[in-house]
Amino acid sequence: MDLSFSPEHQRFRAEVRGWLAAHLERPWIEELRDPANGPDELFEIRRRWQARLHAAGYLGMDWPEAWGGRGATAVEKAILAEELFRTDAPPIPNVLGISLLGPALIHHGSEEQRQRFLPKMLAAEEIWCQGFSEPDAGSDLAALRTRAEPDGEHFRLTGQKVWTTFGPWADWIFALARTDPKDRHGGITFFLVPLHQDGIEVRPIRQVTGEGEFGEVFFDGALARREHVVGQLGEGWRIAMTVLAYERGAMSLAYPAQYDRYLADLVDGVRANGTFERPDVRETLARLVVENEVLRANGLRNLATLASGRAPGPEASTEKIFWSEYARRLSDAALDLLGPEAQLRCRSPHARPHMDWAYEALWSRAGTIYAGSSEIQRNIIAKRVLKLPTD
Amino acid sequence: MQFDLDEDRALLKSSTRELLDKESALSDARRVMEEEPEGFSRAFHGQLGQLGYLGLAVPEAEGGSGAGPLGLVAVLHEMGRVALPGPYLDLVCAGEALRRAENEEAARWLAALVAGEKLVLPAERESAEGVVPLPPRTRFARGRVKGRKSFVPYGASADALLVTCVEGLALVPRPEAGWSSRPLETLDHAQRFVEMELDAPGVLVAEEPRSDAVLAAASRLGCLGAAALLLGLAERCLELSVGYLTERKAFGVPIGSLQALQHRAADMLLRVESTRSAVYRAAWSEEHDPDRAPYLVAVAKVYAGESARLVCGETIQLFGGVGFTWEYDPHIYYKRVKTLEQRYGRTRDALEIALAHSGL
Numbered sequence: 001m002d003l004s005f006s007p008e009h010q011r012f013r014a015e016v017r018g019w020l021a022a023h024l025e026r027p028w029i030e031e032l033r034d035p036a037n038g039p040d041e042l043f044e045i046r047r048r049w050q051a052r053l054h055a056a057g058y059l060g061m062d063w064p065e066a067w068g069g070r071g072a073t074a075v076e077k078a079i080l081a082e083e084l085f086r087t088d089a090p091p092i093p094n095v096l097g098i099s100l101l102g103p104a105l106i107h108h109g110s111e112e113q114r115q116r117f118l119p120k121m122l123a124a125e126e127i128w129c130q131g132f133s134e135p136d137a138g139s140d141l142a143a144l145r146t147r148a149e150p151d152g153e154h155f156r157l158t159g160q161k162v163w164t165t166f167g168p169w170a171d172w173i174f175a176l177a178r179t180d181p182k183d184r185h186g187g188i189t190f191f192l193v194p195l196h197q198d199g200i201e202v203r204p205i206r207q208v209t210g211e212g213e214f215g216e217v218f219f220d221g222a223l224a225r226r227e228h229v230v231g232q233l234g235e236g237w238r239i240a241m242t243v244l245a246y247e248r249g250a251m252s253l254a255y256p257a258q259y260d261r262y263l264a265d266l267v268d269g270v271r272a273n274g275t276f277e278r279p280d281v282r283e284t285l286a287r288l289v290v291e292n293e294v295l296r297a298n299g300l301r302n303l304a305t306l307a308s309g310r311a312p313g314p315e316a317s318t319e320k321i322f323w324s325e326y327a328r329r330l331s332d333a334a335l336d337l338l339g340p341e342a343q344l345r346c347r348s349p350h351a352r353p354h355m356d357w358a359y360e361a362l363w364s365r366a367g368t369i370y371a372g373s374s375e376i377q378r379n380i381i382a383k384r385v386l387k388l389p390t391d
Numbered sequence: 392m393q394f395d396l397d398e399d400r401a402l403l404k405s406s407t408r409e410l411l412d413k414e415s416a417l418s419d420a421r422r423v424m425e426e427e428p429e430g431f432s433r434a435f436h437g438q439l440g441q442l443g444y445l446g447l448a449v450p451e452a453e454g455g456s457g458a459g460p461l462g463l464v465a466v467l468h469e470m471g472r473v474a475l476p477g478p479y480l481d482l483v484c485a486g487e488a489l490r491r492a493e494n495e496e497a498a499r500w501l502a503a504l505v506a507g508e509k510l511v512l513p514a515e516r517e518s519a520e521g522v523v524p525l526p527p528r529t530r531f532a533r534g535r536v537k538g539r540k541s542f543v544p545y546g547a548s549a550d551a552l553l554v555t556c557v558e559g560l561a562l563v564p565r566p567e568a569g570w571s572s573r574p575l576e577t578l579d580h581a582q583r584f585v586e587m588e589l590d591a592p593g594v595l596v597a598e599e600p601r602s603d604a605v606l607a608a609a610s611r612l613g614c615l616g617a618a619a620l621l622l623g624l625a626e627r628c629l630e631l632s633v634g635y636l637t638e639r640k641a642f643g644v645p646i647g648s649l650q651a652l653q654h655r656a657a658d659m660l661l662r663v664e665s666t667r668s669a670v671y672r673a674a675w676s677e678e679h680d681p682d683r684a685p686y687l688v689a690v691a692k693v694y695a696g697e698s699a700r701l702v703c704g705e706t707i708q709l710f711g712g713v714g715f716t717w718e719y720d721p722h723i724y725y726k727r728v729k730t731l732e733q734r735y736g737r738t739r740d741a742l743e744i745a746l747a748h749s750g751l
């Protein structure tokens with residue numbers, strides 16, 4: 001058993017820290033607080049930050065060098081994510097493209113697709129959004145109804161996608177559409193579709209936080225080129241399900257590092273409001289500390305398993321439930337222990353300098369829904385890990 | 392990086408499982424609980440001594456088997472799985488205190504303890520009152536220990552007691568007339584606690600305040616060990632639950648196909664796996680990251696205690712009516728969990744240690 005980082009890993013962490021100290025001008029919370037930054041400015045800050053990360057070689061790290069990667073290990077990737085979360089660096093806009101579409105192209109795409117799309121995706125020259133969910137196909141994704149019909153050198157897509165993060169700023173969408181209405185799973189194909197064309201309308205969706213990062217995408221005979229089908233016709237479901245596995249381990253250390261930062265702000269606030277010595281307050285804080293440390297223990301175990309060349313163990317399947325449900329408890333506690341100041345959004349007078357707890361309290365309600373709801377995660381654990389009977 | 396145990400300790404763990412399956416399976420735990428007045432099998436205890444199990448945490452240079460905290464945790468993990476009855480962890484704690492006492496008399500008793508020849512048990516608490524043991528009133532004077540101790544684990548079977556006194560930590564061999572002890576009837580029918588009147592010759596093996604450090608080291612090892620037992624208890628309960636959910640039919644289907652129950656089982660898995668991560672990480676830190684060990688051990692104990700209570704409690708619930716019978720096994724696990732959560736660093740105190748050491 002060895003849960004320590006090797007000298008190479010420690011060197012890599014030092015390198016990342018040095019780079020961040022030199023290049024991260026201000027943490028994301030400060031950009032959010034700046035009244036000069038509207039939604040478009042904030043998006044451009046994210047785009048520029050992604051371009052800098054890419055220029056430094058910190059994106060697509062585990063991809064082969066031929067497509068802009070550096071062949072890094074899962075541990076290095078996790079260390080980078082940890083440092084980015086620890087320092088509150090701006091979130092990159094192509095996060096879904098890089099984490100989902102990138103591996104899909106590397107493992108299932110054509111060489112032409114990789115050359116055409118991967119470099120611009122990494123450089124944030126083209127922004128991608130994800131077109132999986134539909135109004136009637138969320139947790140039951142295979143119920144999707146957007147259809148794609150052949151039309152010469154193209155397919156024509158008709159239907160509607162929702163919850164397309166960064167849809168309003170995106171140039172391309174990677175979308176699942178039905179090429180065979182009769183085959184539930186085998187009738188789904190993976191398409192790359194340019195958004196700037198007739199036959200596509202993108203509308204922003206306003207979230208409970210007030211922001212509008214999501215969108216709806218309406219296809220009305222939108223064109224996708226035949227050579228922009230990823231894999232074969234009817235392989236879309238299989239590809240979509242396998243790419244979800246490639247990202248495992250990447251965030252193992254990032255969430256605990258982020259929650260360390262949140263906990264530090266919470267404890268600062270509790271010290272300042274004079275309640276840190278109250279036993280009930282200490283118990284609440286201690287439980288939050290313990291759970292975050294256990295989340296980190298799971299992450300270290302997950303990484304150690306990957307690093308020793310093994311498939312992720314059962315602890316990996318619990319990661320999403322753990323961090324997303326923990327995030328709700330953490331922000332609930334902050335609103336409880338900090339009082340009214342935790343209800344202030346970051347641009348309000350008297351807002352806390354390092355945290356927007358009001359935003360977190362609302363945003364934490366999304367984490368248990370997106371990317372496989374907590375209920376779907378529990379179904380998966382019951383069936384695949386515990387192998388409980390299906391009926 | 393590597394999460395798996397090294398070869399030696401993986402072998403120790405697997406051979407412990409074989410030994411327990413053969414010599415002290417759960418059916419034996421039940422027999423001991425129901426029939427054995429001492430609450431454990433003397434024969435099996437002797438075997439543990441011969442095989443080196445009582446000196447796992449003692450370095451080889453001091454006569455132990457030098458398996459370290461990770462080896463100890465691996466073994467206790469297995470012992471938890473069969474809800475092993477008896478004073479094993481209390482002996483480990485007493486052994487650690489004897490070792491840290493750095494005293495000739497203590498060293499002699501440690502050797503006998505490690506060999507499985509003598510039982511040395513800790514006697515700390517003086518009454519059932521007080522959530523943590525109150526400061527001792529027991530006195531050591533002119534070579535005699537005088538006072539009253541309560542909740543002494545397996546005290547009636549002890550060859551010697553390690554007694555906390557106002558003056559420090561005293562070793563009290565069993566007097567020729569035997570102990571004056573009264574059994575306590577407690578929540579866990581498989582454990583034996585007694586209260587004792589002491590008035591017997593003894594030796595002060597560590598004087599106050601040095602005795603505080605000795606006791607702290609022993610109690611941290613107990614805390615880690617209890618977390619490992621809790622892991623084993625919870626892990627086995629999850630297996631029992633999955634088995635029952637798969638076999639038991641209601642409404643014409645296996646009940647494990649019902650989503651309400653599947654989701655509860657998924658939460659149990661999350662708890663068991665996360666406890667595994669936390670407990671082994673804490674044991675690893677005792678060997679490789681000692682500065683962080685007090686924090687990580689407290690984290691593991693809190694999480695293991697609450698998780699095992701949840702998992703073993705859910706097991707009773709998932710079994711339904713039979714889960715509440717003496718005949719079925721879940722209660723054996725649940726009772727052990729409930730007591731372990733309160734002993735060897737109860738949850739509330741471990742929470743405070745975790746926060747105090749968190750750096751926040």
